[in-house]
Amino acid sequence: MSDSPILSIRNLEAKVAEEDIHILRGVDLTLNRGEIHAIMGPNGSGKSTLSKILAGHPGYEPTGGEVLYKGEDLLEQEPDERSRNGVFFAFQYPVEIPGVSIANFLRTAMQARLEEGEELDLFDFQDQLMEAMELLEMDHSFAERSVNDGFSGGEKKRNEILQMAMLKPSLAIMDETDSGLDIDALQTVAKGVNTLAEQNPEMTILIITHYQRLLRYIQPDFVHVMVGGRIVQSGGPEVAEQLEAKGYENYKAATV
Amino acid sequence: MEGVTDSLNAEAVEALAAGEPQWLAERRRHAWSVYERTPLPTTRLEEWRYTDLRRKLKLDRLERLEWAPRSFDPASAPARLRATMEEDQEASGHLVEVDGTVVHVDLQDELAAKGVILMSLREAVSAHPELLETHLATEALPAEQGKFQALNAALWNDGIFLYVPRGVRLEHPVRVSRWVSEAGKALFSRTLIVADEASQVSFVDEVLSDDLDQQTLVSSGVEVIARPAAQVQYVSLQRLGRGAFSLIQQRTLAEKDSTLDTLNVSLGASVTRLDLNAQLRGSGANSDMLGLYFGDGDQHFDHNTSQDHVAPHAKSDLLYKGSLDEKARAVFRGIIKVHKGAQQTDAYQTNRNLLLSETARADSLPNLEIEADDVRCSHGATVGQLDQESLFYLMSRGMTRAVAERLVVIGFLGEVLSRLPLGGVSEKVTRIIRERLHG
Numbered sequence: 001m002s003d004s005p006i007l008s009i010r011n012l013e014a015k016v017a018e019e020d021i022h023i024l025r026g027v028d029l030t031l032n033r034g035e036i037h038a039i040m041g042p043n044g045s046g047k048s049t050l051s052k053i054l055a056g057h058p059g060y061e062p063t064g065g066e067v068l069y070k071g072e073d074l075l076e077q078e079p080d081e082r083s084r085n086g087v088f089f090a091f092q093y094p095v096e097i098p099g100v101s102i103a104n105f106l107r108t109a110m111q112a113r114l115e116e117g118e119e120l121d122l123f124d125f126q127d128q129l130m131e132a133m134e135l136l137e138m139d140h141s142f143a144e145r146s147v148n149d150g151f152s153g154g155e156k157k158r159n160e161i162l163q164m165a166m167l168k169p170s171l172a173i174m175d176e177t178d179s180g181l182d183i184d185a186l187q188t189v190a191k192g193v194n195t196l197a198e199q200n201p202e203m204t205i206l207i208i209t210h211y212q213r214l215l216r217y218i219q220p221d222f223v224h225v226m227v228g229g230r231i232v233q234s235g236g237p238e239v240a241e242q243l244e245a246k247g248y249e250n251y252k253a254a255t256v
Numbered sequence: 257m258e259g260v261t262d263s264l265n266a267e268a269v270e271a272l273a274a275g276e277p278q279w280l281a282e283r284r285r286h287a288w289s290v291y292e293r294t295p296l297p298t299t300r301l302e303e304w305r306y307t308d309l310r311r312k313l314k315l316d317r318l319e320r321l322e323w324a325p326r327s328f329d330p331a332s333a334p335a336r337l338r339a340t341m342e343e344d345q346e347a348s349g350h351l352v353e354v355d356g357t358v359v360h361v362d363l364q365d366e367l368a369a370k371g372v373i374l375m376s377l378r379e380a381v382s383a384h385p386e387l388l389e390t391h392l393a394t395e396a397l398p399a400e401q402g403k404f405q406a407l408n409a410a411l412w413n414d415g416i417f418l419y420v421p422r423g424v425r426l427e428h429p430v431r432v433s434r435w436v437s438e439a440g441k442a443l444f445s446r447t448l449i450v451a452d453e454a455s456q457v458s459f460v461d462e463v464l465s466d467d468l469d470q471q472t473l474v475s476s477g478v479e480v481i482a483r484p485a486a487q488v489q490y491v492s493l494q495r496l497g498r499g500a501f502s503l504i505q506q507r508t509l510a511e512k513d514s515t516l517d518t519l520n521v522s523l524g525a526s527v528t529r530l531d532l533n534a535q536l537r538g539s540g541a542n543s544d545m546l547g548l549y550f551g552d553g554d555q556h557f558d559h560n561t562s563q564d565h566v567a568p569h570a571k572s573d574l575l576y577k578g579s580l581d582e583k584a585r586a587v588f589r590g591i592i593k594v595h596k597g598a599q600q601t602d603a604y605q606t607n608r609n610l611l612l613s614e615t616a617r618a619d620s621l622p623n624l625e626i627e628a629d630d631v632r633c634s635h636g637a638t639v640g641q642l643d644q645e646s647l648f649y650l651m652s653r654g655m656t657r658a659v660a661e662r663l664v665v666i667g668f669l670g671e672v673l674s675r676l677p678l679g680g681v682s683e684k685v686t687r688i689i690r691e692r693l694h695g
Contacts, residue, residue, distance in 0.1 A: 055652055058644060083654035095649035099667030099674075108663055109653040146667070163653060 006070060006171055006204050007031040007054075013064035013229075014053050023049045025229035026065065031171070031204050036197065038207040038215055040240060041226035042248040048092065050226070051175045051208045055089035056082055069171065084113055088169030090160040092176040097147040102159065103129065105147045106166050113167075132165035136192045154185030161192045173206045178214035190217030212244040227251040258296040259403070261316045264442060266292075268320055269410050279389050280381060287399035287409035294403040306587040306619055307558040312527050313501055318473050321356045321441040323378065323413040328352065328359035336464055336495075337435045344433070344460070346679055348426040349374045353434040356413040356443045370424045377415035377446055387419060391450055396479030397507040402531065405505045408444050408477035415446035415477075418459065420486075425456035429489075429679055434463040439499060440470035446477040451486035451514075458489035458678055464524070468499030474525075478506040482514035484538060489517045491681055495688070496524040498553065504530045510570070512538030519676045521685055522549040522557050523692075533562040536570035536598075547576035548672045550665075550689050551584030551616075561590040563603050568628075571602040577672050578609050579665050579689075580616035591623040592633055599628050605635040610668050612642055612661065662693045 007030070014024040023046045031037055041047040052060050054067065056079035067074040074082060083089075097105065106129065111120045129143060136158050148156050157177055164172055174193075178186055194217075197203055207220060215223070215237070223239040224231045225248075232251055233239060260266075269288045273281035297304040330341060330352075341352065349363035351374060358376035373384060380388055393399060399406035416432055436443060451457050463474060474496060482488045494502050502525040510516040522528045534543050549557045563572040578586050588607040609618035620637035642664060650660035666686055673682035 057648060078657075079648060079651040080654050080656050080660075083652055089652050091649065091652075095643075095646050097646055097649070097664065097667055099670040100663055105650075105653070105663070108655060108659060109650075112654040112656065112659060167653065 004071060005030045006033050008068045009065070010067075011065035012050070012053070012062065012067060014049060014060055014062045017059050017061045022063070023060075023229050024053065027229070027231055029224065029231060031206060033202050033204055035222065036205045036207070036218065036220045037222045037224065038209060038220040038240065039224045039226050039231075040209055040212070040243055043210065045226045046229040047208045047226045048175055051089065051173045051206070054087065054173055055079060080112070083167070086170035088164050088167055088172045090164060090172065090174040090177055092179060094148045094156040094160055096149045098149050100147050101144050102147055102162070103143040106163065109163070109167060128166060132162055135165060135195055136162055137188050138162065153180035154182065157181055157185065157189055158192070161189055165192065165196055168200060169203065171204045171206065173208070175208045176210065177207070178209055178211065186214065187217060190214065193218050212240045215240045225251060257292050259315050259407070260292060261318070263318060263320045264315065264407070264411065272411065272413070276381065277385060280392075283393055284410050287393065287406045290399040291403060291406040291410055294406060297403065303560060303589065307527070307529060307556065312556070313473070314471055317440070317471065318442040319440060320411065321413065321438055321443045323357055326354055326357045326359050328354060330360070334435060334437065334466070336466065337433060340433055340462055340464065343680065343684065344431045346428050347431040348428045349430045351376075351416055351430070351432045353414065353416070353432070353445065355436060355438050356445060358414050358416070367424070367426065371421040372424060372426070373417060373419040374430060375417055377412070377417045377448065380417035384417070384419070387450070388417070388448070391479070391481065392448055393479070396481055396509050397477055397505065401505065401507065401533070404475065404503055404531075405477060408446060408475050408505060411444040412446040412477060413444055416448070416461075418449045418457070420451045420455040420457045422452040423454050426458070429458040429460050432459070432461045434461070436463065436465035436468075436472065436474055436496065436500065439468040439472050442473040442475070444475045444477075447479070449480045449488070449490065451482050451488045453483045454485040455483075456487040458491070460491045460493065460678065460681060462493040462495065463502070464495040465497045465500060467497035470499060471501055472499055473501045473503060475503045476505070478504065480506070480508045480516065482508070482510050482516040484512040485514055486511070487515045489519075489676060489678055491519045491521070491676070491678060493521045493681065493685070494524055494528060498524075498526050500525040502528045504528070506530070506532045508532070508534045508543065510534070510536050510538065510541035510543050512567075513540035514538065515542045517544040517546070517676060519546040519548070519672070519678075519681070520559070521547075522559070523685070523688055526555060528555075528557045529560070530558070531560045533564055534572060535564040535566060536572055537566045539567045539569040541567065541570040543572045544675060545572060545574040546672050546675055548669055548685065549576075549578035549586055550580075550669065550692065551578070551586065552581040552692065553584065554582070555584040557584075557586040559586070559588050563590070563592045563605065565592070565594045565598040565601045565603060568597060568599045568601065570598070572604070573602075574605045575672055575675065576607045577669055578618065579612060579669060580609065580618060581612040583613075583615045585616065586618045587621070588619070588637070589621040589623070590635070591625060592635065594626040594628050594631050594633065596627045599630045601628060601631040601633065603631070603633045607637045608668075609639040610642065610665065611639065612665065658693070662690060665693060666690060
């Protein structure tokens, strides 16, 4: 079982929900357990759409192909089922939930993973939360703040990684996690992700990014280039370096 | 003579006045004459535009609930009343009213020794005539305040009198539970709270019933007076069953350097109409005015508030938030009124509504009327739907849609409760809303 890919995307096509805007035009991608993949691409290439389709965002609609997660049809599952099954989606723009503290939010999310009638151990929870906050260099008072409400860009992204640390996913999809981060915040976030990856060697990470800079801190095993709704090149970390040097111009020219 | 019926009439006033001291009998008659000559509000009046009283309140079908001595055994009290009494143990004193008759009062001995008075309003008439003659329906809620203020002043049966002497501070809240069980009746209850200079008290008035199979009018007249430097928190928690028409008229008077905060929670009843007039009558006075409503089915809420700044250098800050599901409907109408001499007033007013269904509706009408030139005032109102991106965010963390909705709604309303963290109220209200959102 552990030899089979955790995620297998075959000829996936997708469009904007309720509109005739087709974005993904046949994506193929295979992720094995414990691997770190990065998808890079210019604006409008469909890389964020791919991550949202995987998370089950209601704004996008698959129109063809299939996605198998742990051997099962992922696209059939509701967003909350996907999460309980181990998929984590780190938002590019985390949403503000006024009046709901981070502690309450995480408690509710972790309670949702338990069987009916089972109660979350609050002492364990508190210990885990403190540990995760220390990893991300967050003050303990952070737990009592309303989720993302009035947070800086860096705080929002750190809060995403905090949730990832608590929910311990099998597959973490990080959508433009580096956007809006200064260098210090970027390093803290990267350190958090790397520590989590070391602690959970089975965890698979899919990083969606426009720029190469995050990949200097989180070393991917594989880099894919997405243009025009398809993966046009796959390789090792050297692909990202080539992109850094030459940009996306060559790919764009090639697809026209 | 609109609103005079077979049961609500001058004879009823005379029946109550018989055996009462002269001053009170005259006060009732005067209130009745105001009631008689004031027309029933129609939707042509701005203040009643969204609540068609003639359709929603069938006064002529109501029978006035008369005062009667009642024996009360807490052990055999109705389940909902018992539950709330058991929950509210930590208190300076309790008062229980059943169908318009006060059946139980207790007050900590040390507080009684310091001169604190908590008793049935009816008994207070003979026990403390001078305090009542001075305060009852005079300064705060005289009949002239309006049609229903007058009706309550004329026909009140019983109610609550709380007096806190100068400098006395109550550590725990005074808790009142008012139970209504007789359907088809009109019930008039009155509350008078006087907090003397530099005293401190918090008061929780919870009114509740099961569902009632005929329209039942529950009228509550409330007057709260904070003398200089007093600190008062008044909480009304309305948990009446369907069938009830909750009519609440409140007036609060905040004198110099006093704090007089109110929290009105409307959860029950088929129709709720709340009129709150908060007068800032002394400089340095401060009133936080909080409100929370949650409705479903075809519940109708109409909250009508007034921040009445008479004195300079006073502050009022109003926040009313509500969430409505199914076909529930809410109206908020608030006015900040700054009189000519009330310079350096700070007055804020915010009403926010969160709709959980396509058929729920909220109307928000904030208003300013400012006659002074050196003031800071603001008002704002919003009516919004449940945000799909927020729900997706929570669901992507594993919560079902129902749990996600509950978290958003409770977070939204929680802002109000966190502003007045009074023993157990916030937890109780949160629990009730959570249970209702389960359904």
